[in-house]
Amino acid sequence: MHWMIHLRFLSGPDIDELEIGPDDAIAAVESVVAAHGRGETVFEPRTHLVPDNGGVGHFNLLRAHVKGLGVAGVKVVGDFVPNYRHGLPSELAMVTLLDPYTGVPMSIMDATWITEMRTGAMTAVGAKYLARPDSRVLGHVGARGTAFANITLLDRLFPLEEIRVTSRRAESREAFGVRLREVTDTPVRVVETADEVFDGADILVEASRLTEPQPLLRTSLVRPGAFVVPYGTVSAVELDLLDVMDKVVVDDWRESRSGRFGALRAHVDTGRLSEETLYAQLGEIVSGQKPGRESSTERILFWHRGLSILDVALAHLILKRAEAADAGTMLRYR
Template identity: 80%
Template sequence: MIHSPAALWIRFLNAADIDTLAITAADVIAAVENVVAAHGRGETVFEPRTHLVPNNGGIGHFNVLRGHVDTLGEQGLSGVKVVGDFVPNYRKGLPSELALMNVYDPTTGVPLSIMDATWITEVRTGAMTAVGAKYLARADSRILGHVGARGTAFANVTMLDSLFPLTEIRVTSRRPESREAFAEQLRAVTDTPVRAVATADEAFDGADILVEASRLEKPTPLLRTAAVRPGAFVVPYGTVSAVELDLLDVMDKVVVDDWRESQSGRFGALRAHVDTGRLSEQTLYAQIGAIVSGQKPGRETDSERILFWHRGLSILDVALAHLILTRAEAADAGTMLRYR
């Protein structure tokens, strides 16, 4: 006798559904910190991203991220995210990054949910910057210099602002209207003075935390080595390099999210440093998971210059998808779709 399986349903969650769940920045940072520690303990299955680059004249590409986390729920959770990276989308009134996430039961392969992952992509990036800063930046950091005003920028700045006693936030981007709008967006949610400046040099001058999240089409030095002072914490993560080749020469510690991810693909802020051997497994200080899980110390002195390069781990997407799905199930949010 052939047994007919019970009907299978998938919970579909759009952006509006996720907004109703009222997930806070503190919730996101905690979820990311926990999964980074799990990665350090070997409790995740992580696959470096792959790229799909259509024949579209170089206007954009897709990133495909796959991961599994043992510690989420009773049986763990697996997921796949596809995110487009299309810089000219602003001309059409669209985000440069639009993403979709599928999550699965790792014991049966049953799909559990399909969700808009654009918000996940934005906040998990900011949360990783914040978690890195928690362990690697000086606790008394006062000045934040941020280059870039794209979707992830807001989470970068606001989450850092929530963790440090900042006295000034400086922001810039290529288009004046973009940086001014970003500064106004930030002023609406923080009491920390926010200043829109015309150049990256102005943003980074004397800054304690330097974040480079630019959207370049070809390598151009925006974060100059000379701008990195003793005690600084540096986060370069633009898709195309905006740093000088000798940047790592002044660093006391270089930390990445995952060394295999650092070596994958043709994109990334330190791509040239990996390709030329300036950054290798031997010169690398640690993966952030080893620090967050307590296996290695983070910042040890106030004078250390520390660089953190994070490319974006699929396990962060899985962790935040789990947070969303758990909240959505409790609230019966979203739309149930018949799978089979």
């Protein structure tokens, strides 16, 4: 007996034409984070493939099953910081969605937008539960693709009066400032140093692209009531940062412990961050099992490394929209 199986290929332009809005992305991420808190997801921590390429970049491999969506998925995403020299994004990704009951592949899609949007949406969902509702000043280090999603989604949720940004390259940060001003009425201030970005900010996001550890986010700049999100691949925070935090929240503790990269890798390796010192996983808060912010003076840190369940949730959203619009290209699998 011969079976004929087709799958839907969705390119970047195919996905762009679906015009999936930021509110849809935030809702999908918040829903799957709550499902994670209820134990309704299955995933393994990411693994890394580091080619013998002179240290210019590596691949992250992520895989997950979300029971409520009836789909499993695998994402491969490259992390190549020097790609700007070639006119390419630093992160290019691809997702394969599969039927968890038969193993049949359902779709292959460009996941570059997914990677950017799910990161910004996770920052936004974390802020929804952990930042002060009256946060006025956002300080953001980093101007890569995920930075745009971080800032624009936070700008939707909070009554911001100022957005401060910087990055290592002057031309990059200036261009980023121009791009932000095109989409927001909130004043955007481009500055030269991380200290200028973070000093007195209510929401502090560190999304740098370091190749070696460097303390860009200094502990002394974190004021009472601040919400801090460090998620660069290489640490850009001081080791005593956690000493001033009232609560430390992660996306998933297993994910936090895995791999050789991550903003708080040194804190985990030295025992400064452990299962005992951790306050919660975000899913526990979103699903109502633990409170989030409980006072206006709490300093709260949220470390998210990028859960595969977020990729699967957004890929599923895209696939359903594409099926309804008959978008993409149907490919013969066998």
